[in-house]
Amino acid sequence: MELFWDILISALLxxxxxxxxxxxxxxxxxxxxxxxxxxxxxAATLGVGAILIASMVWFAVKQGHxxxxxxxxxxxxxxxxxxxxxxxxxxxxxxxxPAEKLPKPAGEGDWAxxxxxxxxxxxxxxxxxxxxxxxxxx
Amino acid sequence: MIRKILxxxxxxxxxxxxxxxxxxxxxxxxxxxxxxxxLVIPWITAPYWPxxxxxxxxxxxxxxxxxxxxxxxxxxxxxxxxVLFMPNSKLHPAWVTVPLDIVTPEAVTVLAGTITMTPGxxxxxxxxxxxxxxxxxxxxxxxxxVRDEIKSRYEARLKEIFE
Numbered sequence: 001m002e003l004f005w006d007i008l009i010s011a012l013l014x015x016x017x018x019x020x021x022x023x024x025x026x027x028x029x030x031x032x033x034x035x036x037x038x039x040x041x042x043a044a045t046l047g048v049g050a051i052l053i054a055s056m057v058w059f060a061v062k063q064g065h066x067x068x069x070x071x072x073x074x075x076x077x078x079x080x081x082x083x084x085x086x087x088x089x090x091x092x093x094x095x096x097x098p099a100e101k102l103p104k105p106a107g108e109g110d111w112a113x114x115x116x117x118x119x120x121x122x123x124x125x126x127x128x129x130x131x132x133x134x135x136x137x138x
Numbered sequence: 139m140i141r142k143i144l145x146x147x148x149x150x151x152x153x154x155x156x157x158x159x160x161x162x163x164x165x166x167x168x169x170x171x172x173x174x175x176x177l178v179i180p181w182i183t184a185p186y187w188p189x190x191x192x193x194x195x196x197x198x199x200x201x202x203x204x205x206x207x208x209x210x211x212x213x214x215x216x217x218x219x220x221v222l223f224m225p226n227s228k229l230h231p232a233w234v235t236v237p238l239d240i241v242t243p244e245a246v247t248v249l250a251g252t253i254t255m256t257p258g259x260x261x262x263x264x265x266x267x268x269x270x271x272x273x274x275x276x277x278x279x280x281x282x283x284v285r286d287e288i289k290s291r292y293e294a295r296l297k298e299i300f301e
Contacts, residue, residue, distance in 0.1 A: 037260060041260065042217050
């Protein structure tokens with residue numbers, strides 16, 4: 001049984017290492033900033049995920065106590081990685097991609113970076129504020 | 139009255155659990171502090187988050203999370219193959235416009251995050267009116283296919299959960 005856990009933990013560490021390496025290699029190999037942005041989100045998901053599972057299994061089996069810190073790390077990565085990626089691509093679009101080179105949004109108007117004073121959630125928040133907090137005047 | 143003290147009950151529960159897991163000690167001491175954190179943070183941040191999200195079908199969240207985890211694993215392997223074995227000259231990066239049927243800010247946020255975390259696609263920008271997403275695909279010979287998959291696989295499920 002001991003051997004089984006050793007193999008499982010090692011396998012997870014190797015898988016995590018491989019995906020981390022592929023993510024970093026993609027950063028070097030891919031041709032432009034937008035495609036390069038894809039590489040680190042890969043390493044962050046499966047690479048880090050596999051290593052965290054290995055850590056959880058190691059603590060549970062070898063040390064005999066359950067840690068939930070790994071779960072926290074996963075949650076924080078899932079919350080922060082998309083926001084970072086979103087801001088990097090926003091900056092990149094602002095610098096290198098004028099509105100003519102991008103497809104149009106479905107509705108009226110343009111993408112938020114190309115619009116002065118864009119408030120993307122104005123409509124919905126206003127509606128919800130009326131529905132939820134009827135007595136507040138602001 | 140309860141709304142004033144507890145503007146976001148789900149956030150309060152989440153914060154209590156997160157604090158307990160971070161402290162990694164399940165004693166009365168840390169529980170008291172966890173509840174304190176869970177009460178104060180939603181109260182301070184309430185002006186920035188006036189609406190309270192509604193969950194029409196909370197059980198669907200489990201199904202959604204399982205699908206996303208499965209997709210992350212499958213798509214990771216696909217992207218690793220593209221990075222390692224496909225020459226850059228054969229790569230077809232594409233911009234895809236995804237028109238949105240969901241309107242709740244929370245649902246749009248979750249959809250945008252999901253698109254970024256599933257490898258191969260990346261949410262790059264939101265339309266000024268908030269009703270479309272601009273998605274960048276690493277390798278998409280057919281842009282319409284990417285759009286349809288996002289709409290049917292993720293957006294339809296989020297619509298059931300949130301609206």
